[in-house]
Amino acid sequence: MNDPVAEYKRLLDTAHQAADTHRKHEQRRALELTEHIRDASKAITTASAREADVTREITGWWSNVTRNLTSLVWLDLTPPAPDPGADPRRLNAHLAEVEPATSAFRVALRRALWPRKLP
Amino acid sequence: MGKAERRRRANAALATLRTVLGRALGAAAAARTAAEADRARAEFEHSVHSMGFGAAARSKDIRARVDADPVLREVWQRLEAERDRSYTEWNTAVLPQVRALVADAAPGAAGAEGHDWLRVPGTGGEPPRLWRVGRAAVEHAADEFPLAVPLLGHGHLRINSTHGARAAVDAIVETLLARMLATLAPGQLRIHIWDIGHLTGPLPNLHPLSAERLLTVHDPTLLGDLLATLAGHIRRAHDSALRDGRRTAHGPGDPWRVTVLFGNGERLPDELTHELSRVARTGPDAGVHLVLVDVPVSVNSPLETITFTGPDVATSSMTGRGVVVRPDPPLPAAEVAALASGVHERVRAFRGGPRSFADLLAPAPRHFARDELRTPIGFAEGEPVEVVLGDATPHALIAGPSGSGKTNFLYALIGGLASRYSPMELELYLLDFKEGVSFAGLTPGSKDPSFLPQARLVGVNVNTDREFGLALLRFLTAELARRAEAAKRHEVTKLAELREADPDGHWPRIVAVIDEFQALFSGRDRITQQAAALLEDVARRGRSQGIHLVLASQDIAGIEAFWGKPAVFEQCTLRIAMPKAKRVLAEQNLAAMSLPRWHVVVNHDSGVGHGNEVAHVPDASSRGTFDLLQRDLHAALPTAPPRLFDGAHQPDLVHAADFATPSGPLLGQIIDVNDRAAILRLEAAPGRNLAVLGTAVADAFAVLESAALSLARMHVPGDCDFSVWCPVPALARRAEGLAERLRTMGHDVDLRLDDSIARLTPATAERPRYVIFPCVDGAHRWLEAKEPPSMTSGLDRLRALLRDGPAHRVHVLGWWRGVARLKDTMGFGGFDDIGAWVALDVQGSELTTLAAGQVVDWSPRPQRAIFFDRTTHTHPDVLIPFDTSSALDIPKVVDTA
Incomplete structure (x- = not known):
């Protein structure tokens, strides 16, 4: 029988090698994640700024569209709320839909008021 | 189209616009939220990697966050999977090998889990290579494996405790010793315990072993003695191995000695440290092993270490870094004590009670003393x-x-x-x-x-x-x-x-x-x-x-x-x-x-x-011990009996070796290793006379009788003559007794008890004549008388006899009751005609003139004398006058008619 003490320690060395391998992996990943966290912070800043811009523009746009319409009590003027199911990748597409939808609303409103003019 | 319909269409168009705007708002918010979630995941993973997965797994904070956040849980599960990939080989291939190795190297009680193995004392055989002391787990893995250490025949074990860990340390030590008791044959393990902090014995469950001295608890102040004992054992074991030609000092069948030292973490004095290092260095080869608990010492021999980092958590040199060790739970005290009692009982039964004198003996005297005894x-x-x-x-x-x-x-x-x-x-x-x-x-x-x-x-x-x-x-x-x-x-x-x-x-x-x-x-x-x-x-x-x-x-x-x-x-x-x-x-x-x-x-x-x-040392001197051995050896080994010299008894003339075939007159027993008598040279030469000096009547007669009887035995009847002259009536019967014995031996005896002594005997003779003359000084009253016409006195004739007789084979063996009386007899002629003398109760200082001027170192003592022959001696010999009573006994004649 070989020396069981040496054999025991040799087998335990496998665990030590695995630990070394895993430790190196963790160290490498930690470095990568540091970079990633920095990029993610930048992305958050960008997204937050974009969100603020979009919110401000849409709020302004809605105000313009609904200005002077408060006398029209039959018209539902509830402001728009963020759609949680919206796909962030379709933001520009949604913004591009705003003008056509606004034009469609003005045409429909003019017809609803005829023969009177828009306020 | 009616007005109502037109209003409804306007509301619908506004709702569509609101929806579009809501989607835009939602999309913008979702983009931000997604970015935030991505960073949160990255930060969590970073924190796990920074502390290491093992530590993170033990972190309560990490655990709480994982439990609370599904996103983080997802990350955690991914990291676990990564960890498992790193340990694939360990978990699938190596861990089973470790378990198999321990099962093989620590079989039976040496490595079993639980405590079922405690019930039966060991049966013997080669000691296992490893002994289980606990369990261990790789830091990242959940699966445990046994922690086992080498000891008997290999090295030592050191345990470093920490605050609150003493109970776990005791459990490890007790379990280890119990495993040995349950593995080795009863009596094959000797335990020595020294605890610097305890006056009463530690490991109390093992104390039943102390009855047969299988366990010895040493005085806390006498570590030096314990180490000296171990060192002595090691030295003797090595000597024994050299003598027997063994490669290792620990021979087959020799008991193992495990010494547990409980220290307090402080360094021992230098002298003890050096001695301990010496024992540690040379002990394993001689079957001496140490378990050092909180004893800081450098050991230049195989040593495994268990270091506690918490009350029940430790690291081990066997497993190395990244492996957490936990001691096995303490064994049930009653079962350990029962095991110890079982071992004790078996040893007692095997030894059959206390060792006795018979156990010291070899079956037969067949050893060779070529190199040693x-x-x-x-x-x-x-x-x-x-x-x-x-x-x-x-x-x-x-x-x-x-x-x-x-x-x-x-x-x-x-x-x-x-x-x-x-x-x-x-x-x-x-x-x-x-x-x-x-x-x-x-x-x-x-x-x-x-x-x-x-x-x-x-x-x-x-x-x-x-x-x-x-x-x-x-x-x-x-x-x-x-x-x-x-x-x-x-x-x-x-x-x-x-x-x-x-x-x-x-x-x-x-x-x-x-x-x-x-x-x-x-x-x-x-x-x-x-x-x-x-x-x-x-x-x-x-x-x-x-x-x-x-x-x-x-x-x-x-x-x-x-x-x-x-x-x-x-x-x-x-x-x-x-x-x-x-x-x-x-x-x-x-x-x-x-x-x-x-x-x-x-x-x-x-x-x-x-x-x-x-x-x-068993009783070797009572009846039924040494005497039985002696009888057996006497029957088995025929040899001549030993010489006994008993200072309290006078040697019997009859049994004296030299009396069997005497070469001259025997005077007494010489104090010597050999059974040797003092023998007077009586050749035909001047001065060959003897003077016995002193007042001890019995001793003086014993000397003269011994001489006469041995001379009688030396000569065949008719080959010599004897004269026995005794002028003192009180001593006449003894003189007669001697004369009678000489006659029964066939010799002619001239016995005189009166003034006829003064006639003396001619200084010449055809055949040897021996004049036995007790109390010469007692005859002076007759010898001093001068006879006409020559007016020579008997004393003159006696001096002439002493001077001339020996050359013509007439020798005087006389007794004087003091040196001064001898001088009176010899006159101014000096002592040249007295060639030899035996002094009894005479001080040494009185004898100087008789011993050629040298100082005679002699103080009288009962039944002792000194003999000086000026022709042969440099110093007087001490002698013991013989007991002549047997030699004087006259054999009874059996009347066959």
């Missing part, structure tokens, strides 16, 4: 403790106060040797200066005719006969010279070589035992000087020639003759200390002070502490 003399922990007389320990010094068991020890020693070595291998010379007859039983007695075959000489009651001790030393010196001459002839230097070179020669080892040997040096006289010189010579040269001294004394320090001459003591490298013995061991070695009764310290290292072996 070796015998057990007692037992330690049930194992025999041996005494060796050989090259390294040529001589022994035994000390102990009166009643401490010295004589019993000597009997154990002699019995052990006699049972091993035949008379061809061993000769014993035994001398006891005590009053008493301690060795007398070794010679044939009236009730028991047996004797010890190896004994060649037994001297008892020699307390006043220091000359006998001197004679023994002279004999040993002569034997040394004889052996040295033989060695020179064969061109060898040692006894072992001589025995090889001269296989047909008789070269036994000689052991001279001198009990109370200090008596030999009790005076400031010539005997002391000569004895000291001879003893030193034998001590120096005896080693190489196989002559060994065993010197026993109550107190060796008081022997003035050896002050400034330490050679004798230095040569006595074997030291035996009885309880309370002083100075026989080294100065710092106080082991004898705490010895219980019937125990001795055996030390083969000149008394230095590490050579101590404490042994219990």
